[in-house]
Amino acid sequence: MGRVLERFAGRVALVTGAGHGIGAATARRLHAEGAAVVLADVDLAAAEAVAAGLDEGREDEREDSRATAVACDITDPTSVDAAVADAVRRHGRLDALVNVAGGARPHPGVVDGMTDDDWAGTVDLNLAGPMRVVRAAAPHLSRRGGAIVLVGSVNGLQAFGDEAYSAAKAGLSSLAQNLAVRLGPDRVRINVVAPGTVRTRVWDGQGGADVMAPLYPLGRVGEPEDIAAAVAFLASDDGAWVTGVTLPVDGGVLAGPSAALGRLGR
Ligand SMILES: NC(=O)c1ccc[n+]([C@@H]2O[C@H](COP(=O)([O-])OP(=O)(O)OC[C@H]3O[C@@H](n4cnc5c(N)ncnc54)[C@H](O)[C@@H]3O)[C@@H](O)[C@H]2O)c1
Numbered sequence: 001m002g003r004v005l006e007r008f009a010g011r012v013a014l015v016t017g018a019g020h021g022i023g024a025a026t027a028r029r030l031h032a033e034g035a036a037v038v039l040a041d042v043d044l045a046a047a048e049a050v051a052a053g054l055d056e057g058r059e060d061e062r063e064d065s066r067a068t069a070v071a072c073d074i075t076d077p078t079s080v081d082a083a084v085a086d087a088v089r090r091h092g093r094l095d096a097l098v099n100v101a102g103g104a105r106p107h108p109g110v111v112d113g114m115t116d117d118d119w120a121g122t123v124d125l126n127l128a129g130p131m132r133v134v135r136a137a138a139p140h141l142s143r144r145g146g147a148i149v150l151v152g153s154v155n156g157l158q159a160f161g162d163e164a165y166s167a168a169k170a171g172l173s174s175l176a177q178n179l180a181v182r183l184g185p186d187r188v189r190i191n192v193v194a195p196g197t198v199r200t201r202v203w204d205g206q207g208g209a210d211v212m213a214p215l216y217p218l219g220r221v222g223e224p225e226d227i228a229a230a231v232a233f234l235a236s237d238d239g240a241w242v243t244g245v246t247l248p249v250d251g252g253v254l255a256g257p258s259a260a261l262g263r264l265g266r
Contacts (some may be wrong), residue, residue, distance in 0.1 A: 007236035011142075012091040014084065016074055016133055017101030019046030020150060021200030023249040026098055028054060029232050030068055035096065038087040040072035042101070047071075063171050065082040074101045074129030076138075084136040086216030096235040099130040099180030100151045103202060104165040119164045126168035131161030131175060134190070136177075141188045147235045148183075150176060151227070155217040157194055169194070180244030189243035191234045196250030198222040214261060 013030045017023035017133075018039035026045075031037045031054045041047035046209040047069035054067035068090065072083035082125045088094055102125055107118035132151050141148070155162060156169030172192050179190045199221055209221040233239050248254050 004032075005232075005236075006034045006218065007232065007238065008096070010085070011095035012036045012038070012093050012098035012234070013098060014038045014040060014087045014094060014137060015098045016040045016072060016083075016150075017099070018050060018069075019043040021099035021100075021202070021208070022198060022224045022227045023098075024050045025085075025228040026100055026231050027067070028053075029228035030096065030098075030235070033232060033236075035068040036091055037068075038083075038090070039067065039069045039122060040083045040087075040101075041069070042071070042073040044071040072101075073094070074099070074133055075124055077132050080129075080132045081136050084133070084140065087141045088208040093142060094137060095142045095146055097133065097137045097141060097148045098231055098235060099133045099147075099149075101129060101133075102126045102151065102169075104162050107164070109161075111161045114164065114262065124173075124234060125173070126165060127171040127215055128152040133181065134175075138183065138188065141160070141186075143183070143187050145237055145240065146186075146188040147239065148176075148179070149231045149234045150192045151231070152194040152195045152246060154194050154248055154254055156192075157246065158254055159247060174199045176246065177244045183241060186235065189210065189239065191239070191242060191244065192246040193227060193230050194246050194248045194250065195227045196222055196226055196253045197247070198224055200224060215258055216250075217255060217258045220251065222249065222251060 013035040015027045018027040019041035039047040051067040051069040070083045073079040109116045150172045153169040154174045155166035176190045176192045199209040
């Protein structure tokens with residue numbers, strides 16, 4: 001076990017999509033490093049369960065709860081505004097914003113019968129949604145090292161199928177570049193983490209995440225904690241001079257095909 005970092009002591013983080021998977025792991029990581037965390041999710045019961053687990057066993061019973069859940073649907077601007085306002089009212093400040101909420105939706109591809117509604121729904125969740133969260137939170141982010149991290153995907157950086165989802169995730173990189181320039185003078189940073197295959201429930205109906213392991217040069221798929229570690233770096237002062245970048249956290253899949261798939265890489 002490595003050194004325990006405390007990079008978020010006294011800081012407040014808002015994490016969307018914190019009820020499951022990568023978002024839950026991110027909330028756990030930031031909390032473990034000392035942050036007060038607001039877990040925002042359309043599935044409030046799931047976010048509450050994660051939050052309850054975090055505050056269990058905290059040492060000082062008199063301390064205000066450092067993990068709280070709030071209902072938030074990133075496809076609904078009113079809901080997003082209310083969740084951000086709730087977090088700011090509760091803690092009086094906001095230092096880190098992490099948008100994890102998103103995901104691929106089952107629908108046909110562009111040349112296979114995709115409808116405008118299919119496209120709009122996927123892009124709304126994965127590109128407009130994060131924009132809404134940033135729009136609501138940016139005015140409240142600390143001018144002393146405030147940080148935004150958006151969870152994208154390797155799908156936004158190379159063709160792996162699912163055009164609407166991939167195009168939306170690619171859009172996050174441009175959004176981050178433009179906002180990095182816009183918010184830099186306010187000392188607010190914004191970056192994207194682009195995961196490869198991560199072992200979460202989204203792979204349950206597809207044979208499990210491990211079916212993708214042979215693609216990966218490092219020989220395994222990612223765990224939610226692999227992504228949380230990168231998010232924590234970018235959200236912390238360790239990333240103080242990093243803004244506007246998209247960081248793949250991908251077991252090497254964008255570097256090239258795994259040698260296990262053939263003779264490549266020798
Ligand atoms: N798992 C992977 O292999 C993988 C790979 C690359 C990128 N990602 C991205 O990581 C993010 C998290 O994925 P995951 O695998 O942890 O999924 P997950 O389903 O385990 O968790 C997603 C969470 O987001 C919440 N959510 C969904 N829609 C929402 C909405 N409209 N508003 C607020 N919350 C909402 C869900 O309730 C859930 O708690 C997504 O943006 C996904 O695109 C996942």
